[in-house]
Amino acid sequence: MTNPSITKQEVQFRLKSSQEYGQASFSGIVSLALALVLLLNSYIPSTGAFKPVVLIASLTYFIFTLLQLAVWSLIRRDLIQFGAIKRSTRLLGYVLLLSILSANLFIATAAFQLLKVKKSSAYTLSVYAALTTLLVFAVSALNIFKPYVANGFLIGMFLLIIVTVLQLAVVLLVAKYADKPILPRFMWVVAFILILTSVSGNLFALFLGLLLIAKLRDKGHTSGSKLGEVVERLSRSSTSMLGLLFILFLLTLSITSYLTFDYGMAIDNNYSLILQSPNMAYPLGTDNFGRDLFSRIVFGARISLVVGLMSTLIPVVIGGVLGAISGYYGRHTDNVIMRALDILYAIPGILLSIAIIAAFGASTVNLILALSVGAIPTYARTMRANVLLVSTLEYVQAARAFGSSDSAILFKHIVPNSIAPMIVKSTLTIGTAVISTSSLSYLGLGVEPHIPEWGNILKLGSAYLETHAFTAIYPGLAIIALVLSFNFLGDGLRDALDPKLD
Amino acid sequence: MIGHATATGNGYADRLAATYRKILLHPTYRLLILLAGAPVTIIVYVAYLLLKSKSGYTSIVEETRNKLLKSGYLDELLLEAKDQLERKHRFFGQTVNTEQTAREAKQLASQKFEETLQVQLKERLSEESGLKITFGDTYHSLAMNPFFLVLSVIIGLPMYLLMAIYANPYVKYIAERLFMAIFVIFGVAFLVFTILYISPMNPAANLLGETATAEQIATFNHIYGLDQPYLVQLWNTIKGILTFDLGKSFAGNENVTTAIANKFPVTLTLTFIATLIAVLIALPIGIISATRPNSFLDYTFMFIALLGLSIPNFWQGLIFILNFSIKLPWLPATYNPNNWLSAIMPIVVLGTGLTAAVARMTRSSTLEVIHEDYITTAKAKGLARRHVLWKHAVGNALIPIITVIGLQFGAMLGGAAVTEKVFNISGIGSYIVDKQFIPDIPSIMGGVVYTAITISIVNVIVDLLYAFFDPRIRSKMKQY
Numbered sequence: 001m002t003n004p005s006i007t008k009q010e011v012q013f014r015l016k017s018s019q020e021y022g023q024a025s026f027s028g029i030v031s032l033a034l035a036l037v038l039l040l041n042s043y044i045p046s047t048g049a050f051k052p053v054v055l056i057a058s059l060t061y062f063i064f065t066l067l068q069l070a071v072w073s074l075i076r077r078d079l080i081q082f083g084a085i086k087r088s089t090r091l092l093g094y095v096l097l098l099s100i101l102s103a104n105l106f107i108a109t110a111a112f113q114l115l116k117v118k119k120s121s122a123y124t125l126s127v128y129a130a131l132t133t134l135l136v137f138a139v140s141a142l143n144i145f146k147p148y149v150a151n152g153f154l155i156g157m158f159l160l161i162i163v164t165v166l167q168l169a170v171v172l173l174v175a176k177y178a179d180k181p182i183l184p185r186f187m188w189v190v191a192f193i194l195i196l197t198s199v200s201g202n203l204f205a206l207f208l209g210l211l212l213i214a215k216l217r218d219k220g221h222t223s224g225s226k227l228g229e230v231v232e233r234l235s236r237s238s239t240s241m242l243g244l245l246f247i248l249f250l251l252t253l254s255i256t257s258y259l260t261f262d263y264g265m266a267i268d269n270n271y272s273l274i275l276q277s278p279n280m281a282y283p284l285g286t287d288n289f290g291r292d293l294f295s296r297i298v299f300g301a302r303i304s305l306v307v308g309l310m311s312t313l314i315p316v317v318i319g320g321v322l323g324a325i326s327g328y329y330g331r332h333t334d335n336v337i338m339r340a341l342d343i344l345y346a347i348p349g350i351l352l353s354i355a356i357i358a359a360f361g362a363s364t365v366n367l368i369l370a371l372s373v374g375a376i377p378t379y380a381r382t383m384r385a386n387v388l389l390v391s392t393l394e395y396v397q398a399a400r401a402f403g404s405s406d407s408a409i410l411f412k413h414i415v416p417n418s419i420a421p422m423i424v425k426s427t428l429t430i431g432t433a434v435i436s437t438s439s440l441s442y443l444g445l446g447v448e449p450h451i452p453e454w455g456n457i458l459k460l461g462s463a464y465l466e467t468h469a470f471t472a473i474y475p476g477l478a479i480i481a482l483v484l485s486f487n488f489l490g491d492g493l494r495d496a497l498d499p500k501l502d
Numbered sequence: 503m504i505g506h507a508t509a510t511g512n513g514y515a516d517r518l519a520a521t522y523r524k525i526l527l528h529p530t531y532r533l534l535i536l537l538a539g540a541p542v543t544i545i546v547y548v549a550y551l552l553l554k555s556k557s558g559y560t561s562i563v564e565e566t567r568n569k570l571l572k573s574g575y576l577d578e579l580l581l582e583a584k585d586q587l588e589r590k591h592r593f594f595g596q597t598v599n600t601e602q603t604a605r606e607a608k609q610l611a612s613q614k615f616e617e618t619l620q621v622q623l624k625e626r627l628s629e630e631s632g633l634k635i636t637f638g639d640t641y642h643s644l645a646m647n648p649f650f651l652v653l654s655v656i657i658g659l660p661m662y663l664l665m666a667i668y669a670n671p672y673v674k675y676i677a678e679r680l681f682m683a684i685f686v687i688f689g690v691a692f693l694v695f696t697i698l699y700i701s702p703m704n705p706a707a708n709l710l711g712e713t714a715t716a717e718q719i720a721t722f723n724h725i726y727g728l729d730q731p732y733l734v735q736l737w738n739t740i741k742g743i744l745t746f747d748l749g750k751s752f753a754g755n756e757n758v759t760t761a762i763a764n765k766f767p768v769t770l771t772l773t774f775i776a777t778l779i780a781v782l783i784a785l786p787i788g789i790i791s792a793t794r795p796n797s798f799l800d801y802t803f804m805f806i807a808l809l810g811l812s813i814p815n816f817w818q819g820l821i822f823i824l825n826f827s828i829k830l831p832w833l834p835a836t837y838n839p840n841n842w843l844s845a846i847m848p849i850v851v852l853g854t855g856l857t858a859a860v861a862r863m864t865r866s867s868t869l870e871v872i873h874e875d876y877i878t879t880a881k882a883k884g885l886a887r888r889h890v891l892w893k894h895a896v897g898n899a900l901i902p903i904i905t906v907i908g909l910q911f912g913a914m915l916g917g918a919a920v921t922e923k924v925f926n927i928s929g930i931g932s933y934i935v936d937k938q939f940i941p942d943i944p945s946i947m948g949g950v951v952y953t954a955i956t957i958s959i960v961n962v963i964v965d966l967l968y969a970f971f972d973p974r975i976r977s978k979m980k981q982y
Contacts, residue, residue: 016796342682342685342686342689343686343689343690343692343693344693346686346687346689346690346957346958347693347694347916347950347953347954348912348913348916348917348953348954348957349913349916349917350913350916350919350920351916351919351950351953351954352916352950354935354938354950355697355934355946355950357938358698358701358703358937358938358946359697359698359701359703359941360701360702360703361702361703403594431811431812435812435814438814438816439814439815439917439920442814442816442920442923443919445935445938458816458817458820462816462820465820465823465824465828466824466828469824472817472820473821476814476817476821479814479817480809480812480813480817483812483814484808484809484812487808487811487812491808
């Protein structure tokens with residue numbers, strides 16, 4: 001096995017082809033960077049002292065970073081010497097799993113991948129499903145330090161605990177059985193429980209449930225479902241999985257917050273608690289009306305997700321249909337549709353939104369419509385290009401020879417086969433929609449000012465930039481994290497679906 | 503081509519006629535040229551009819567048709583088509599009434615009959631040359647007459663201008679592109695005006711306050727022409743946009759175009775400098791990333807680029823003000839045209855998104871080009887790495903990058919409103935935002951339309967740049 005004279009290329013190849021090695025280096029570097037950021041933030045320049053809580057967090061991150069880097073060098077040595085990772089190195093993953101207690105997801109996800117030799121898409125999904133619920137549970141649990149909690153808090157937390165336990169059990173079951181060519185019968189029950197738990201918004205659980213059912217029905221006849229293939233390719237990129245994790249975490253949090261968070265905390269003025277610095281009861285401080293910033297940001301996620309998704313979905317459908325018709329019928333239809341859309345395309349999105357909102361007033365519905373209208377031409381162009389490409393293929397000719405109608409050919413044969421670039425493009429532009437929403441809200445043109453939307457929170461906070469900068473920094477960080485997640489996911493999806501984007 | 507077959511040695515007439523024939527093949531241009539040179543068209547048409555009847559072409563067509571009809575060919579075709587249709591219906595299990603089948607069969611048969619007729623005519627005409635006269639041929643024979651040529655230039659000058667444009671592919675491309683831009687500009691004016699026209703908002707009530715009487719509101723609407731019908735208002739607005747006179751704004755009673763002319767240069771200068779700096783930074787970063795794909799440097803650069811795409815402008819601006827104006831008193835927090843230091847932060851904030859987008863695009867497009875066959879060939883020839891990269895790869899990778907720069911410049915100009923609000927810059931963006939609460943229709947109209955016009959002009963320039971830099975587009979242009 002050990003060959004002392006392997007070439008540099010071979011070393012490179014072994015390192016590059018090992019998923020664990022790449023994930024270990026990624027998580028090590030990111031967690032080192034986070035530790036440094038925390039260290040810098042814990043230092044107070046005016047007094048020369050350190051904030052104890054932040055300093056402890058920073059030190060914990062440093063410890064896990066060191067551990068991760070040690071494991072990284074072990075993996076590297078194993079790969080160079082033996083060409084595979086030794087069992088003893090893999091077992092160190094259990095130590096690294098402890099990092100989840102410090103909310104260090106980067107190391108935790110890498111550790112989960114390190115523990116399993118043969119990774120299946122079911123295993124990856126089950127780990128991420130459990131992690132999402134665990135995170136939501138931890139974040140919701142922060143509410144116990146508050147003077148009072150929401151009415152449904154106890155029920156909500158109880159349900160979250162049950163779901164967490166169930167999903168952790170699923171991780172173990174999946175790790176044991178999912179590699180087998182034929183799954184045992186009781187997996188039906190597991191799959192249904194998973195789909196039931198996905199009501200919380202945890203779509204990882206839904207995907208896993210569907211994947212298991214597909215495998216159960218398949219009985220080992222085929223090599224696997226399409227969903228499994230996409231998940232497998234997607235899970236090779238740590239960044240896109242983490243992006244998806246954050247998006248689904250926010251989704252689950254938005255849904256479970258109906259039970260676990262008190263809306264009053266986010267909107268009722270409390271003049272005895274104006275502009276409090278972050279503390280245990282108010283983890284991100286309070287704003288100039290004494291409202292809890294943490295709750296406000298959690299409720300803001302709901303608006304941002306809804307507006308972002310809706311203002312992407314509407315233009316995808318309208319633009320997609322227009323583009324498909326334009327590309328399929330060609331000639332005059334094409335000319336008329338595309339020239340009309342050229343006009344829309346000439347006005348920058350934000351400016352068109354401002355004009356529409358100026359005409360119809362600022363409200364959430366108008367905002368969604370305004371953002372949607374501006375995005376139609378881009379999607380129409382993407383769809384048109386794909387339809388032009390697909391409609392020259394042989395199976396379309398075959399369908400025509402069989403006497404299918406135009407609409408059947410277009411919507412049954414062409415559109416489903418040209419949808420991949422639309423998915424990628426829409427994922428990448430949800431981020432832009434989120435930024436536009438908060439930008440317009442910041443200008444006072446978006447969501448109504450009394451609704452806790454991230455742009456609104458930031459607008460209020462920006463007035464206290466000099467004295468209480470945190471009121472403007474935290475909502476901004478939330479926006480960046482969400483947009484970055486969508487961008488990472490979009491990049492990952494582009495690699496996984498591999499459409500030819502123009 | 504017919505043009506070559508009928509060359510007569512008269513240089514001018516031949517060239518003119520060749521262009522004329524080519525234009526007649528293109529449906530839109532045919533209509534345009536026939537209309538542009540209406541007097542000439544009439545002369546040519548009369549001559550065409552005369553020539554046609556003289557040459558006996560029509561009689562030959564009639565003769566051939568009658569011969570074919572007499573031979574019972576049409577009935578034969580009809581039967582065949584009917585049989586075909588019936589078999590088709592039986593195969594697909596369709597039930598179609600006999601009347602419709604008969605109609606379809608007749609259509610099919612007549613179509614086939616015409617085809618055969620044309621084939622036979624062609625055979626016949628190839629035996630006896632000089633019989634078939636086309637519209638283009640008529641023009642050709644007329645153009646050989648110098649008197650007609652001079653006369654037609656005088657009465658049909660627009661037609662000759664159109665022909666001159668059509669004859670040169672570059673000029674034709676530029677003309678078409680400019681026509682599109684003008685169409686888009688009018689479209690934008692129409693769209694924005696219509697949106698503001700159907701608005702349920704009432705600027706008069708907003709400005710005059712709740713205590714305003716119906717008479718006051720009516721007077722206000724009369725002064726600003728808001729009581730006129732839609733088409734009149736639309737016509738006035740479009741005229742106003744073209745003559746740079748959009749009247750007075752509702753609030754403040756200032757001249758809208760003067761106000762816009764004062765604000766626009768500020769925004770344009772800032773965005774232009776931001777674009778320039780962004781491109782200068784982004785191109786090297788993208789190329790470095792592409793030459794070392796999947797390295798630590800590549801990942802770091804691309805992560806920073808993605809971060810740059812994900813930061814909202816206003817938040818970035820606030821953080822900059824917090825760090826560089828409040829915590830460290832290095833730069834002024836608000837923009838002042840007389841202090842260049844105050845322009846640094848707005849330019850950086852404006853340029854971040856563009857830098858990120860261009861760097862990502864440069865990377866992916868250079869990576870794509872690097873894997874092309876001709877790069878392998880260049881390497882195999884033993885060219886230096888540097889030479890291959892700069893001479894062969896980057897030049898070709900630039901095309902999509904220029905597109906992104908053009909598009910992003912537009913987005914930046916439109917999105918400048920947010921940055922302008924953060925740094926208190928009195929540019930066009932913050933002007934529109936300030937005016938939208940009333941809503942001050944002429945101001946918003948002017949701001950949006952003039953911005954869109956600027957963006958359209960930039961896009962035209964980008965497109966023309968392509969045409970002159972990219973040999974592939976150049977050759978495509980010549981073909982059509």
